[in-house]
Amino acid sequence: MAHITNFTRIILWLMLSASTGALLILVSAYLYLSPKLPPVDVLKDVQLQTPLRVFSTDGQLIGEFGEKRRSPIAYDQIPNQFVQAILAAEDDRFFDHHGVDIKGLLRAASQLLVSGSIKTGGSTITMQVAKNYFLSFEKTFSRKFNEILLALQIERELPKQEILELYVNKIFLGNRAYGIEAAALVYYGKSINELDLAQLAMIAGLPKAPSAYNPLVNPSRAIIRRNWILNRMLDLQYIDDSEHIEAISSPISATYHGSKVELYAPYIAEMVRKDMLNRYGRATYTDGFRVYTTINSELQDSATKAVISGLLAYDKRHGYRGPEQNLAGETTAETGQEIDTEPDYTEWLAALRKASKPGDLVPAVVIDVQEQSATALLANGNAIEIAWENGLKGKRPYITVDQLGPNPKTASDVVAVGDVIRVQQQTDSSWYLTQLPAAQAALVSLDADNGAVLSLVGGFNYGQSKFNRITQATRQPGSNFKPFVYTAALANGFTPASTINDAPIVFKDASLESTWRPTNDGGKFYGPTRLRYALFKSRNLVSIRLLRSLGISKTINYVEKFGFDPSQLPRDLSLALGSHSLTPLEIVSGYSVLANGGFSVEPFLIQRINDIDGNLLYEATPATVCRNCEEPVEPSTEATEELATLEDILEQADAEEEELSLPEAERVIEPRVAYIIDSMMRDVVKKGTGRKARSLGRDDLAGKTGTTNGPTDAWFSGYGGGIVTTAWFGFDKNGVLGNREYGGSAALPIWIDYMRVALKGRPEITPKQPEGIVTVKIDPTTGLLAKPGQSNAIFEIFREELAPTMEADNEDLSGDLNQSEEVMVEDIF
Numbered sequence: 155m156a157h158i159t160n161f162t163r164i165i166l167w168l169m170l171s172a173s174t175g176a177l178l179i180l181v182s183a184y185l186y187l188s189p190k191l192p193p194v195d196v197l198k199d200v201q202l203q204t205p206l207r208v209f210s211t212d213g214q215l216i217g218e219f220g221e222k223r224r225s226p227i228a229y230d231q232i233p234n235q236f237v238q239a240i241l242a243a244e245d246d247r248f249f250d251h252h253g254v255d256i257k258g259l260l261r262a263a264s265q266l267l268v269s270g271s272i273k274t275g276g277s278t279i280t281m282q283v284a285k286n287y288f289l290s291f292e293k294t295f296s297r298k299f300n301e302i303l304l305a306l307q308i309e310r311e312l313p314k315q316e317i318l319e320l321y322v323n324k325i326f327l328g329n330r331a332y333g334i335e336a337a338a339l340v341y342y343g344k345s346i347n348e349l350d351l352a353q354l355a356m357i358a359g360l361p362k363a364p365s366a367y368n369p370l371v372n373p374s375r376a377i378i379r380r381n382w383i384l385n386r387m388l389d390l391q392y393i394d395d396s397e398h399i400e401a402i403s404s405p406i407s408a409t410y411h412g413s414k415v416e417l418y419a420p421y422i423a424e425m426v427r428k429d430m431l432n433r434y435g436r437a438t439y440t441d442g443f444r445v446y447t448t449i450n451s452e453l454q455d456s457a458t459k460a461v462i463s464g465l466l467a468y469d470k471r472h473g474y475r476g477p478e479q480n481l482a483g484e485t486t487a488e489t490g491q492e493i494d495t496e497p498d499y500t501e502w503l504a505a506l507r508k509a510s511k512p513g514d515l516v517p518a519v520v521i522d523v524q525e526q527s528a529t530a531l532l533a534n535g536n537a538i539e540i541a542w543e544n545g546l547k548g549k550r551p552y553i554t555v556d557q558l559g560p561n562p563k564t565a566s567d568v569v570a571v572g573d574v575i576r577v578q579q580q581t582d583s584s585w586y587l588t589q590l591p592a593a594q595a596a597l598v599s600l601d602a603d604n605g606a607v608l609s610l611v612g613g614f615n616y617g618q619s620k621f622n623r624i625t626q627a628t629r630q631p632g633s634n635f636k637p638f639v640y641t642a643a644l645a646n647g648f649t650p651a652s653t654i655n656d657a658p659i660v661f662k663d664a665s666l667e668s669t670w671r672p673t674n675d676g677g678k679f680y681g682p683t684r685l686r687y688a689l690f691k692s693r694n695l696v697s698i699r700l701l702r703s704l705g706i707s708k709t710i711n712y713v714e715k716f717g718f719d720p721s722q723l724p725r726d727l728s729l730a731l732g733s734h735s736l737t738p739l740e741i742v743s744g745y746s747v748l749a750n751g752g753f754s755v756e757p758f759l760i761q762r763i764n765d766i767d768g769n770l771l772y773e774a775t776p777a778t779v780c781r782n783c784e785e786p787v788e789p790s791t792e793a794t795e796e797l798a799t800l801e802d803i804l805e806q807a808d809a810e811e812e813e814l815s816l817p818e819a820e821r822v823i824e825p826r827v828a829y830i831i832d833s834m835m836r837d838v839v840k841k842g843t844g845r846k847a848r849s850l851g852r853d854d855l856a857g858k859t860g861t862t863n864g865p866t867d868a869w870f871s872g873y874g875g876g877i878v879t880t881a882w883f884g885f886d887k888n889g890v891l892g893n894r895e896y897g898g899s900a901a902l903p904i905w906i907d908y909m910r911v912a913l914k915g916r917p918e919i920t921p922k923q924p925e926g927i928v929t930v931k932i933d934p935t936t937g938l939l940a941k942p943g944q945s946n947a948i949f950e951i952f953r954e955e956l957a958p959t960m961e962a963d964n965e966d967l968s969g970d971l972n973q974s975e976e977v978m979v980e981d982i983f
Contacts, residue, residue, distance in 0.1 A: 208447065210449045211451075216419045216422055224333050225333065235392075238392035239351075239383055240318075240361075328360060339411060352380065352407075353408075356406070429759070456907070456912065461596065461597055468883070472552055506574070512614065518538065518577050519575070525566075526541075556893050596612055596627070597610070598742050601876065603755065610759075612625070627882075631734075631862075633860040634870075634871050636730070643685070650684065653682040743757055745857075749856075750878075753820065780818050830951055852918055854875060854918040927954065931944075
């Protein structure tokens with residue numbers, strides 16, 4: 155009995171000694187590690203890495219930039235069933251323990267003793283928060299001890315709900331998704347609160363091993379993990395039998411969903427990314443900025459469609475260039491054998507899946523050719539028929555930009571087996587043979603009163619070429635520049651009725667080996683021509699002589715008012731024909747001055763920037779045209795009566811207050827000059843090279859075509875309804891467009907297609923005639939006062955002091971220089 159008592163005492167002393175030793179070790183470890191632990195209170199202000207998101211003005215997502223996809227959510231936004239699923243998977247005693255689960259640690263310790271290695275860490279959700287936010291992922295005892303200490307501190311300072319919120323927003327769940335909301339969007343294309351029980355359990359199974367249990371990579375292992383969690387939820391009485399049966403029998407529904415871009419505007423997204431990078435550096439990609447642009451989603455969509463339509467129409471005019479490649483020919487060359495009648499299309503389909511997919515130009519490979527039809531495979535393996543009548547007929551082959559081959563008679567004249575082609579599905583579901591455009595086009599549109607960019611398309615397809623032709627391409631504007639020269643002339647004593655001789659002229663320059671003989675389109679000359687007529691007919695020789703009379707230095711100094719850099723403009727007479735290079739953005743900025751009545755506005759793209767919490771970091775305050783500021787008018791009784799309701803009055807007051815709160819745009823063009831050049835520009839649409847735009851059925855449209863030598867560049871810039879737009883068309887490498895391709899045939903149709911949508915519902919803007927403008931009847935030949943009763947007299951507007959005072963005589967001064975061409979030889983400078 156004494157022997158047993160002594161043995162018991164020894165055991166007790168050993169246990170006490172072991173406990174004391176363990177306690178001393180723990181206290182020593184705490185004293186050693188505690189000073190090195192980070193302060194837990196930083197979790198209260200933690201900022202999770204969240205990507206930059208770019209939106210249109212109406213909230214549609216344009217782009218997302220950042221290595222980590224994350225969409226933080228608050229605890230009350232987490233579905234209750236997901237809370238139950240994650241507890242069942244990771245820590246079912248989470249709401250009962252104080253940060254450390256002793257049972258879990260003992261289980262991990264027993265596994266260590268049995269196996270000799272760490273199998274599980276016995277970590278609670280709180281311990282995982284400590285690890286994810288503060289510690290490394292190495293499996294060491296010191297890291298585990300730090301994890302325990304931090305978990306205890308976290309539990310003392312934060313409520314359970316906040317701890318769980320931190321956990322579900324931080325965890326990595328595969329495919330660049332961090333946090334459960336991002337995972338829901340990546341795997342299911344939905345918000346977390348839209349998922350069913352099976353899907354919630356699938357996501358709850360990812361934290362343990364995002365790669366091993368990924369439903370996209372390892373669907374079989376993922377479903378085993380999901381079902382295990384569902385069984386645990388049933389055991390814990392989180393769900394009932396019927397919910398369990400339904401969820402466990404559900405198939406995997408996860409598919410990859412990239413960033414859900416709602417509005418295709420990649421050139422704009424890239425412009426914003428670069429701007430934000432300049433503002434905030436690398437924080438751009440991590441701090442969750444939300445950028446709201448000035449882009450109107452409806453107009454952007456219209457601009458994209460207009461550019462694609464214009465390019466495809468041009469391609470159709472110039473013939474079919476053939477397939478992008480022939481896979482059958484390549485296979486034959488590799489094997490030295492003929493293709494089987496039923497070949498294995500696996501490699502062909504793989505090639506299709508790698509092909510770019512701009513817009514609705516679908517890649518396909520021809521697998522059979524009949525006399526009047528062809529069969530092709532799409533990348534998804536579906537076979538389609540391309541019929542003769544609606545799909546292949548009329549596909550004349552391209553020979554040169556001005557020459558086409560003969561009309562095809564059979565399908566084999568157009569396509570062959572193995573051809574990689576492009577097809578479009580028509581409204582009647584038939585398929586039409588098309589091709590990727592070789593040319594390029596671009597469009598930019600502004601609010602004329604403040605410079606807000608409403609839409610911007612930098613090229614046919616961003617995936618093929620990230621070169622932004624609106625901001626990066628410097629091209630010769632040609633006659634698109636003439637309105638600025640004409641405005642300078644009007645400001646310096648010329649009138650719309652001033653006559654300039656449209657006659658041949660040769661410029662010699664000692665530094666040049668050859669002379670310069672500018673001509674009009676068609677090579678004809680028309681004698682003395684009024685400036686108004688010369689502008690809407692785009693007479694080159696008149697523009698050159700006008701510039702010479704005005705003076706190059708004086709003209710350059712004046713056109714600086716339109717925002718052009720004088721140092722970039724040529725100091726010779728080629729300036730009149732737009733021989734220098736400008737970007738479409740510079741051109742549309744200049745035209746905004748013409749469109750808004752003579753005020754300088756700066757193009758801008760970013761309307762406001764919010765931080766991750768929605769706080770406003772920046773808001774644009776653009777200089778804005780205040781149309782009522784220069785001449786305040788007291789409202790008439792009739793105008794007051796038109797404000798039928800109090801709501802109307804308040805809306806008008808708010809609009810006026812908002813207008814007055816913005817800085818006022820600087821007037822750079824004298825009102826009368828602005829009024830007259832606008833009148834002349836409207837005639838370009840009514841009577842001149844832009845008359846196709848009359849199809850829009852509006853009287854407030856104005857603009858100017860532009861075509862450069864070759865022709866290599868085609869332009870149309872114009873405005874109406876307060877919107878100013880420039881469309882450009884050409885080849886990146888300055889290739890020739892073709893003899894019949896001008897601004898009016900290549901660029902203007904794009905402008906019209908876009909403006910048809912942009913101007914819908916917008917009232918026509920008729921500028922108010924400023925004081926000091928008079929209307930006079932003139933002789934159309936001389937520009938002088940018409941004689942009383944003259945039958946062909948026309949009305950013209952003038953600045954009051956420049957109105958003609960002399961009457962025209964009866965002599966016909968128009969001449970016929972086509973029969974007797976007097977060539978003047980002058981110096982180019």
